[in-house]
Amino acid sequence: MINAITNPETLVETATTSVLSIEAQQLPTLILGGGFTGLFTALHLSHQHYKTPxxxxxxxSRFIFKPLLYQFLSGEMNTKYICPRYDTLLHKSGIEFIQDTIQSIDLQQRQVQLASGLYYNYGNLVLSLGSVAAYFDVEGAEEYTLPFRTNEDAVALAKQLRNCLQRATQTPKPQQQALLTVAIVGAGCTGIELAATLADLLPDWYAALGSNVADIRVVVIQREKEILKGDSDSLQQAAQTALHERKVSVEVLLETEAIAVRRNTVVMKRNNQIEQLSAATIVWATGSAIDPLVSTLSIPEAHRDKQGRLKLTNALQLLDFPEVFGGGDCTVMEQQPATAQVAYQQGAAIAHNLQALAEGHSLLPVEIGLRGNLMKLGLDESVSDLFDRYQVKGHLHFP
Structure with a gap:
């Protein structure tokens, strides 16, 4: 789902081209995680001529524009739009980029240790560590399903799907069905947009092999009673209609729980009955959990929510550590969804408050403006729900 997102390259173009001299003893500001919150914090700091290193x-090495991964999978958009390199985005910005894995964070000592052996003490810290896939203890889910969170995931999925289609052309008819079936667990934005894309894309790929596209199945497994839970009724209805109008109709199994996954099989509980769905490609598109590093932080349980996400002040500071700011999926704000448009606005607010701290000014509470949602529902087709008032449908074309 696209959330009225500003392209990071537009901020890079206006970033300062000179770096002001910094006293050697000044502790740097560290930004951990280069998702929407982290990257936009960095770009706004550059644009503001922030003097602290x-x-x-x-x-x-690359920023992942997750709302457009579907276009990357389908080939509608190329790599430079979906996963640009950080060193390109931050070129001449004055922001240093380090590609490394964060090993530990000591909030008391204000120190971050990296897997390479490097460590940094900081004056201010920005936590934007994002999230990881959550498998909810479903047996076999992590082992036998494919995630869809990064460009590498999209490449792996495309390779798997093309391989299945090729194998199907050389497989006797009775054994073809599993190869031609894609099961998607979860009917949130990721699951629905992916299902719609594949329901248009796979018939094109299979037809090019001279085969019968009617044999392809795309099945969405949803535990809840509805798709896109939490979104507006009009958006849900538009998505439901679009799923049926694809080149192959998407099958949606509501109130169906995936209770186990085996190789090429999803075990489901539906109407109090145990069923099995044979599918050579199974995509896990339900739920997320905080980055394991967040669980190691010395933050009391009272200052976390039930998922372990960190609670913040209205200025986006940690309650126990005012020198630390946070945003994105590893934090929680009341009545704000965990979407990209919230995350990048948090980045802008954090940058403003870091600048205010550096200049001795008062911090400002963050104000998030939700601008609506734009969903991709098949090749070159989309629906937008703007400001919970207006819905626009039609064909969406990218360069």
Whole structure:
């Protein structure tokens, strides 16, 4: 789902091209995690001519524009739009980028240790560590399903799907069905957008092999009574309609719980009956959990929510450590969804307050403006729900 997101490259273009001299003894500001909150904090600090040395640390060399992974999978958009390199985005910004894995965070000692052996003491810290896939103790889910969270995941999924289609052309008819079935566990934004994309994309790929596209199945397994739980009724209805209008109709199994996953099989509980769905490709698109590092932080349980996410002040500081700011999936704000548009606005607010701290000014509470949602529902097709008032449907074209 796209959430009215500002492209990071537009901020890079206006970033300062000179770095002001810094006293050697000044402790840096560290930004941990280069997702929407972390990257936009860095870009706004650069745009504001923030004088404190600033370091962005992420395990990957590339920023992942997750709301557009579907276009990357389908080939509608290329790599430079979906996963640009951090060193390109931060070129001449004055922000140092380090590709490394964060090993530990000591909030008391204000120190971050990296897997490479490097360590940094900080004056201010920004926690934007994001989330990881949550498998809810479902047997076999992690071992036998594919995630869809990064560009590497998209490449792996595309390779798996093409392999299955090729194998199906050389497999006797009775054994073809599992190869031609894709099961997607979860009917949130990721599951629905992926299902719609595959229901258009796979028939094109299979037809190119001279085979019968009607044999392809895309099945969504949803534990709840509805798809897109929490979104507006109009968006749910538009998505439901779009799923049925794809090149192959998407099957949605509501009130169906995936209780185990085996190789090429999803074991489901539906209507108090145990059923099995044979599928050579099973995608896990339900739920997320905080990065394990967040669980190790010395934050009392009272200052976390039930999922372990960190509670913040209205200025986005940790309750126990005012020198530490946070945003994105590892934190929680009342009545704010965990979406990209919230995360990048948090980044802008954190940058403003870091600048205010440096200049001795008062911090301002964050104000998040939700602008609506834009969903991709098949190749070149989308629906938008703007400001919970207006819905626009049609074909969406990218360069």
């Amino acid at each position: 600033t370091i962005l640390i992420d395990r990957s």
